[in-house]
Amino acid sequence: MSYRQFNGTDCDFYVTSKEVAETVNLAIALQRPILVEGEAGCGKTMLASAIAAELGLETPVSVTVKSTQQARDLLYRFDALRRLQEIQDPNNKRARFVYPYITLQPLGKVIHEGKPCVMLIDEIDKADIDFPNDLLEALDRFAFDIDDLPVQESARSLAAKGFGRRVTSPAGLRPIVVITSNREKQLPEPFLRRCLYLELNFPLEPELLAKIVKKNLDASVRQISNKLIDEAIKSFLEIRANSKGLQKPPATSELIDWVKVLHWEGGTPAKVRGGKLQPPYWRILFKTMQDLEAYTQRSQPPAEQD
Amino acid sequence: MTPQPPELVLYGVFRALLARRVPLGVVDYLDAVRALRAGFGSSPGREPLRRLARMLWARTDDERRLIDALFAAIPPPTTEEIAKAESVLSQGGQQPVAETAQPMPPGTASDRTGAGGTSMAATEPQAAIEFRPAAETGGLPLPRLALGAESAPETYVMQPQTVVTARTLAALWRRLRAFTRTGAKTEFDPEATLTERCRQGVLVRPVFRACRRNQARLLILADVSTSMAPWRPFLDTLARSLPLSRLQAVEIHYFANLPRRSLFATAELTEPEPFEKTCRRFSGASLLIIGDGGAARGYLSRRRVHETDDFLAQARQAMAPSAIVWLNPMPRERWAGTTAEMIARGNDAAFVALHRTTLFRVVDILRGARTA
Numbered sequence: 036m037s038y039r040q041f042n043g044t045d046c047d048f049y050v051t052s053k054e055v056a057e058t059v060n061l062a063i064a065l066q067r068p069i070l071v072e073g074e075a076g077c078g079k080t081m082l083a084s085a086i087a088a089e090l091g092l093e094t095p096v097s098v099t100v101k102s103t104q105q106a107r108d109l110l111y112r113f114d115a116l117r118r119l120q121e122i123q124d125p126n127n128k129r130a131r132f133v134y135p136y137i138t139l140q141p142l143g144k145v146i147h148e149g150k151p152c153v154m155l156i157d158e159i160d161k162a163d164i165d166f167p168n169d170l171l172e173a174l175d176r177f178a179f180d181i182d183d184l185p186v187q188e189s190a191r192s193l194a195a196k197g198f199g200r201r202v203t204s205p206a207g208l209r210p211i212v213v214i215t216s217n218r219e220k221q222l223p224e225p226f227l228r229r230c231l232y233l234e235l236n237f238p239l240e241p242e243l244l245a246k247i248v249k250k251n252l253d254a255s256v257r258q259i260s261n262k263l264i265d266e267a268i269k270s271f272l273e274i275r276a277n278s279k280g281l282q283k284p285p286a287t288s289e290l291i292d293w294v295k296v297l298h299w300e301g302g303t304p305a306k307v308r309g310g311k312l313q314p315p316y317w318r319i320l321f322k323t324m325q326d327l328e329a330y331t332q333r334s335q336p337p338a339e340q341d
Numbered sequence: 342m343t344p345q346p347p348e349l350v351l352y353g354v355f356r357a358l359l360a361r362r363v364p365l366g367v368v369d370y371l372d373a374v375r376a377l378r379a380g381f382g383s384s385p386g387r388e389p390l391r392r393l394a395r396m397l398w399a400r401t402d403d404e405r406r407l408i409d410a411l412f413a414a415i416p417p418p419t420t421e422e423i424a425k426a427e428s429v430l431s432q433g434g435q436q437p438v439a440e441t442a443q444p445m446p447p448g449t450a451s452d453r454t455g456a457g458g459t460s461m462a463a464t465e466p467q468a469a470i471e472f473r474p475a476a477e478t479g480g481l482p483l484p485r486l487a488l489g490a491e492s493a494p495e496t497y498v499m500q501p502q503t504v505v506t507a508r509t510l511a512a513l514w515r516r517l518r519a520f521t522r523t524g525a526k527t528e529f530d531p532e533a534t535l536t537e538r539c540r541q542g543v544l545v546r547p548v549f550r551a552c553r554r555n556q557a558r559l560l561i562l563a564d565v566s567t568s569m570a571p572w573r574p575f576l577d578t579l580a581r582s583l584p585l586s587r588l589q590a591v592e593i594h595y596f597a598n599l600p601r602r603s604l605f606a607t608a609e610l611t612e613p614e615p616f617e618k619t620c621r622r623f624s625g626a627s628l629l630i631i632g633d634g635g636a637a638r639g640y641l642s643r644r645r646v647h648e649t650d651d652f653l654a655q656a657r658q659a660m661a662p663s664a665i666v667w668l669n670p671m672p673r674e675r676w677a678g679t680t681a682e683m684i685a686r687g688n689d690a691a692f693v694a695l696h697r698t699t700l701f702r703v704v705d706i707l708r709g710a711r712t713a
Contacts, residue, residue: 064375
């Protein structure tokens with residue numbers, strides 16, 4: 036039994052290039068996690084949903100990493116406070132043992148169940164520097180140890196809850212793991228080596244962009260004219276070409292929002308074309324004050340410059 | 342199953358990447374073979390193989406460029422070469438191993454049948470890969486060398502590296518010993534007590550002596566200008582190892598290019614302290630200066646030479662150091678024709694190039710060994 040092929044074009048809300056699809060298929064065949072990096076707003080998180088949709092799996096099990104999390108928190112949780120509270124009651128027999136207070140968290144559950152599915156670990160670079168390394172064993176062998184569970188209780192826990200101190204994955208198809216990173220911090224080398232690296236670049240071809248925009252608009256907005264979309268994309272690519280070096284150059288999600296606004300505010304292809312470097316509502320595309328000011332300077336019509 | 346030509350090409354590229362110190366392991370190569378057998382990169386031509394190698398083995402832009410360069414440098418095989426390779430492969434294990442291959446664990450040889458492993462090493466001399474110079478593939482240009490100096494074969498390391506670990510440095514600082522007995526007499530002295538007892542005939546009270554304390558003091562002045570940027574990890578490690586040393590007093594102060602009136606307590610050049618004050622505090626201590634003296638960029642500036650000479654004279658006068666060592670991170674061959682050489686010639690402090698092995702000598706000189 037094996038997973039289906041990922042094509043990048045079959046699902047109805049996501050489209051991507053052939054190289055990306057090839058890398059995803061390679062990672063699935065080699066059972067390696069996929070590390071997705073790229074500009075914010077380029078569709079890193081949606082890639083996991085697209086993979087799940089195309090391969091006929093359920094929605095991905097998604098975990099967004101917080102900066103205070105440790106790797107252990109993704110695998111299991113030991114409710115020590117509850118145990119401490121319950122042990123105050125001398126009649127409570129349950130609190131004598133540790134295993135009733137251990138619950139498996141998303142990644143731990145995925146490993147324990149071993150069902151074919153997609154697991155998404157979002158924004159892994161937000162966490163501590165040791166976080167990815169701590170996850171290495173879990174991602175490599177799909178097995179982990181519950182350190183808080185004493186060895187004597189392992190058999191009891193296995194009988195009562197189905198997992199002992201060492202949680203392993205049943206033989207068979209392993210889940211697909213997709214990890215995204217915003218490049219805020221450098222990731223440790225052993226982790227980078229274990230994963231297959233995928234960089235989502237901003238698509239510069241107008242046809243691909245048009246497909247992406249249409250796929251993202253169909254759900255919320257009907258009957259948006261193709262001409263408006265094409266003009267908006269042309270204008271957008273020019274603005275983006277002029278935004279090199281800005282802190283946050285406009286990306287796909289900004290483009291989609293802009294097209295929506297243009298449609299709602301009654302923009303026409305002619306108006307968009309006539310705006311040159313400053314088409315109507317262009318300010319939506321930028322996110323910081325400095326970027327706005329820098330772009331305003333760059334896009335001033337030459338007649339006004341001295 | 343004997344290995345096919347695409348596996349040979351990938352094997353050659355893999356070995357070349359290992360030689361360039363890309364952190365790959367046998368697992369990566371085995372995954373490439375598995376991918377080939379699963380059908381990836383199996384379309385005819387080099388291009389799918391190149392894409393496969395990039396996807397699997399490259400994590401940074403440098404590595405991607407390297408893989409592209411390696412593939413571009415492989416000449417396309419002629420039909421005779423393919424026939425020769427296939428005949429060698431079919432002969433199997435009778436070929437002697439041409440060179441000692443990278444030590445591969447026995448698991449890999451048995452994975453691809455024993456014959457496959459040895460015949461791969463035997464055909465390696467045929468798949469010779471030449472490298473084009475870095476300039477053609479868009480690599481970094483060599484920095485300007487001094488006139489008349491031969492360019493030694495150098496490898497360029499793109500990751501910042503530290504020369505020694507903090508632990509090694511701490512062990513080196515422990516060698517900087519100058520034990521003397523000073524301070525309050527708190528330690529029991531058996532010999533003196535016995536002598537006293539023999540002399541007086543009766544033991545009145547035991548004799549105490551002062552404890553041995555390390556009197557070694559060291560002042561480190563480090564250059565943190567931009568030309569010293571590659572050695573910042575080394576300086577950080579040095580700063581971290583200082584609390585682990587058992588010197589009586591050791592401090593590291595920073596300056597940019599040349600110490601002027603004040604030295605700074607942090608590497609970001611904040612918290613200034615007048616140079617005179619630091620010298621007075623460390624009078625009689627050893628002095629260690631870490632700086633490239635213009636050797637990193639190959640400049641020769643006579644004004645800088647004079648200023649450095651003045652600084653060293655001032656330090657000698659204010660501090661009266663027991664030993665001065667100037668540690669230059671650049672190797673000695675690169676000092677020729679630069680400010681560093683002129684400074685070294687004009688002063689009688691010890692000038693040492695930074696290397697794992699020379700640090701031992703540095704500590705010996707600081708301890709008081711002769712510099713000759």
